Amino acid sequence: MLRVLFAALLLAAALPAGAADGNEILRKVDRNLEPESYEMYRKLINIEPDGGRKEFVLYSVKKGRDKLIALFLAPPSDKGRGTLRLADNMWLYIPNVGKPVRITSLQSVVGGVFNNSDILRVDYAVEYNAESVTEEKDSHVLALKARTGEVAYDRLKMWVDRKVLLPTRIEAYAASGLLIKTLHFKDIKDFGGGIRRPATVETDSPLYKGHRSIMLYSQLKKREFPDEVFTLNYLPRVEDLRK
């Protein structure tokens, strides 16, 4: 009996330790992917089953854990469209409408396979808790659960390269357990300033059969911004931050 109790105590002690390790890995993954405050450019490419393409170019800035802005630079139909995220608050600015409008955080700001969590992603460790870590050949495999219901995907399964602590694959699941999409991280590139991370993220989704989406990163660099940048009034003027 004592042995059983001892084994149970050991197991109980081991479980939180695994989760703690997982969260520590997750925090390192976050910092290896991006500095806490940064600016970057991304190209999003939607590829349809017939080969048709739609491309978007985004300029993004982030400060701290939960302040983020994404501004569309292309195509012309979306140019100037900006989205501000402050924790769970989100606003969308459309130049024609002329004022930022508060939107629900789950509302998509662009059509196609991408959704807000792709465009306005804050640190994984902010939105997810690592429930367990398992080991595969070259990878840690993190089982992540959303901390709140405010995020698009309830669970993530993240394969992290053990050597460089960067994700190689992420599977995103709905609360029902349905696989929504898989992200493949490729093409590790040196962006300068100590940032070395995948420059390409390919996404496929069983919900959009035959569709693929590619996200390409460029000019990712550390940069500090004043807090006033991350406000409703400044959203129409984000373009001015670009050098």
Place this chain on the structure above:
Amino acid sequence: MTARALALCAVLLAAGGAHGAEEFSFDAAEFQKKPIEFGGYVEFKQQHYKLNQDGALYLLNFYQEPRETLDQSTLTLKPSGRFRFGDASLNFRAHLEADWETRGYDRVARFDEFYASYKPNPGFTLDAGKVSLKWGKGYAWNPVAFVERVKDPNDPELAREGFTMLTADWIRNFEGPLRTVAFTPVVLPAGPNVNPDFGSGTHLNVAAKLYLLYRDTDIDFLVLSNGSRSGRYGADFSRNLTSNVEIHGELARITETQRQVTTASGTTELVRGSATSYLLGTRYLTARDTTYIFEYYRNGPGLSEDEMKSFVQFVDNAYALYLATGNDAPLARAASLASTGYARPNPGRDYLYLRVSQKEPFDILYFTPALTVIANANDRSTSVAPELLYTGFNDVELRLRAFFLNGGAGTEFGERQISKRIEFQARLYF
């Protein structure tokens, strides 16, 4: 031979690989900020109207040449641009429109915006010139929009013409429950030569907006001094209740309004007094990506149901007189009264708005069908507008819409000039 074939295969594979790499290459240098930028769109719109031959507003406009239908083709060019020099910039958005209607041709050429902007730091901006400010949180209506032109609830996202003004914007951020404070003062001159359509007389109008982000709620306090328009003040708010529900509201108090009320015999009376307008609304997103926008709007200075009916009775009487005697003076007078009140957008007192849009149904990417219903809650007349929007072609937006106006005699939508309308709109962005 084998070596040559292998070499050829190697070259082809290399070429394929090079092509593949090029396929997904991206260099942000192509998108560096330029000192001069141009953009905008050209739009073609074709509209077919089924006229409402029993409607009071139809009688006013068509009593001399009755007709059942009307067609309208509109070509609009909306170029916009920015010239940057240091912390300053010159910005414009122009509106060029050519309009072919069954009865004639018309054109419009104007700047919706043309202003100089000075932004020495993110916390301060100064704009001088013609600026289009957008105040309020409502989607279809904005009772606190004190310094702008009236929004068309049928096209609430359409860019509108601004007014010439001097305006600034201070932004400050803090730690704690009050995260942001922003102050926007406005000085707006109005007279015969500048902003003549802002209001009556010659005045230097002063307005201001104070914005707070307090405990995840957007709050604005707004004021306009007494001048070309009567003095008014108000507040608005917006916040997310959950990750898929947003609520918003506006409240405006107008210190002195006046509206012309017409009796069935044609005598007019100027009714003066203060008025309160308000709006409550919500935006709800379902798990299936259906968005519902619902708003209730109380238009304080609006016309009551009886006042609307009296005016319609006056038009009917005037038309009967015209048919009997050929005297159209009362009809001309009614047309003049209509232009200042009854024929304006949202002349009534209580309105409901519902818009339901479905993002990409049946997995058809870039396709959004929607249904919009606007109802005059007093007389229960409605405008029902289904629409289809497709944005799948690069730089092109296609929209097909229909409007069905319903209501009995004496109601707002039942007395409108048209009973049905179908429109096709193609927009090319550049």
